[in-house]
Amino acid sequence: MSxxxxxxxxxxxxxxxxxxxxxxxxxxxxNVVIGDNNVLMNSVTILYGARIGNGNTFFPGAVISAIPQDxxxxxxxxxxxxGNNNSIRENVTINRGTAAKGKTVVGSNNLLMxxxxxGHDCIIGNGCIIGNxxxxxGEVEIDDNAxxxxxxxVHQFTRIAGYVMIQGGSRIxxxxxxxxxxxxxxxxxxxxNLVGLRRRGYTPETIQQIHEAYRMVYNxxxxxKEALEKIKAELPETTETKYITEFIESSKRGIVR
Numbered sequence: 443m444s445x446x447x448x449x450x451x452x453x454x455x456x457x458x459x460x461x462x463x464x465x466x467x468x469x470x471x472x473n474v475v476i477g478d479n480n481v482l483m484n485s486v487t488i489l490y491g492a493r494i495g496n497g498n499t500f501f502p503g504a505v506i507s508a509i510p511q512d513x514x515x516x517x518x519x520x521x522x523x524x525g526n527n528n529s530i531r532e533n534v535t536i537n538r539g540t541a542a543k544g545k546t547v548v549g550s551n552n553l554l555m556x557x558x559x560x561g562h563d564c565i566i567g568n569g570c571i572i573g574n575x576x577x578x579x580g581e582v583e584i585d586d587n588a589x590x591x592x593x594x595x596v597h598q599f600t601r602i603a604g605y606v607m608i609q610g611g612s613r614i615x616x617x618x619x620x621x622x623x624x625x626x627x628x629x630x631x632x633x634x635n636l637v638g639l640r641r642r643g644y645t646p647e648t649i650q651q652i653h654e655a656y657r658m659v660y661n662x663x664x665x666x667k668e669a670l671e672k673i674k675a676e677l678p679e680t681t682e683t684k685y686i687t688e689f690i691e692s693s694k695r696g697i698v699r
Contacts, residue, residue, distance in 0.1 A: 447484075456488075459496070474507075477526075491519070491538045495526040495550070503533040507546075510537045510562030512580060518544075525550035525568070536560040542581060549586070561598070573610065585620070589638065603689050605642065607635040617693040619659075620685050621652050629698050631660055648682060655686050660699070666690060 444458055449466035452458065456470045459478035467485045470476070474488050477496040482488070486500045492507035500506070507522035509515060520539035524530075527550055534554045539545040542563050549568040554560070558572050561580040566572075570584055573592035578584075583601045591610035596602070602618040609625030609632075618624055623635045634656065639649055654677060658669040670687050677683050690697055 450482075471507075489538075491521045493521050493523040495524060497527040498524060498530065499528070500530045501532045501534075501556075504530050505533075505535045506530075507538045508535060510540050510580070512540055512562050515540050515562070521545045522548075524548045525552075528552045528554065530554050531556045533557045534559070537562045539563045540580075555592070567604065587638075587642070588618075589635075597695075600695060601689075601693065603685070605635060605638055607638055614698070616695050616698045617689070619656075619689055619693075619697050621682070622656070622698075624698055631656070631698055648680070651677060651680060652682050652686070655683050659686075659690070659697075666697070 444462040446464045447466040450464045450468040452470040453472040455472035456474040458476050461479050462476060463481045465482055465484040468482050470488045471490045473490045474492045476494045479497045480494060481499045483500060483502050485502045487505045489507040518541050522536050522538040523545055525548060528548060531554060533556055536548065537546060540562050546560060546562055546564050548566045551568050552566060552570045554572050555574045557574055558576045559578060561578050563581045564578050565583045567584055567586035569587040571589045573590055575592055576590050576594040578596045579598035581599050582596050585604035587604045588602050588606045590608045593611050594608050595613045597615040600614055600617060603620035605621045606618050607623045612624060612629045614629055621634055621639060623632045625632045634653060655673050658672050662669060664672060670690060673683060673687055
């Protein structure tokens with residue numbers, strides 16, 4: 443049985459799972475589906491189109507599935523979808539999708555810190571940490587296990603790969619390749635996210651292969667196309683080298699240099 447404060451408002455059409463806790467002054471709109479074992483502290487707002495999994499915690503002031511901040515939005519039926527076991531801290535805002543993708547997606551086991559914003563049609567993977575006041579514009583994509591520090595500004599349509607570390611205050615307008623550490627102003631490639639890779643159990647041999655791949659991309663004097671051809675010709679095709687080459691080849695905005 444769920445524990446619901448008498449001071450909360452829940453639309454009769456909303457669907458609430460088992461064993462949820464909903465605090466005072468929460469607002470839950472119609473066309474909302476909330477799974478099991480979720481905690482909504484006081485003053486959480488869940489709006490039309492939210493689809494929430496299990497085991498999430500929403501801290502005070504969070505606003506989920508507000509309409510997009512996009513002048514092209516015409517009231518189309520879209521969603522904001524959140525997976526399982528996320529910690530969504532105070533005043534986080536997550537907008538629902540537009541006709542472009544139809545949905546905004548936040549995966550599972552993420553920590554979204556105070557005041558950060560997820561724009562319309564963003565796709566965030568699993569296991570990410572996104573710092574206080576970081577802002578994601580529309581249609582940003584973030585792969586699994588990325589870390590963005592506080593007050594990072596991410597331009598629309600940018601893709602951020604997995605296992606990266608982005609310095610606080612960075613302004614990101616180009617794609618961020620896997621396993622990298624990004625900082626300075628303007629944002630630059632600063633080497634590998636060595637601490638993160640070691641914490642996740644990457645072996646010295648694997649880290650060395652990643653290092654060699656990026657040496658070819660950033661320090662060899664080759665064009666990006668030539669560097670990718672050299673990686674494929676000279677390095678073993680591993681999960682990591684394939685991720686690097688495929689990510690860079692598919693980049694639409696170009697990678698941070």
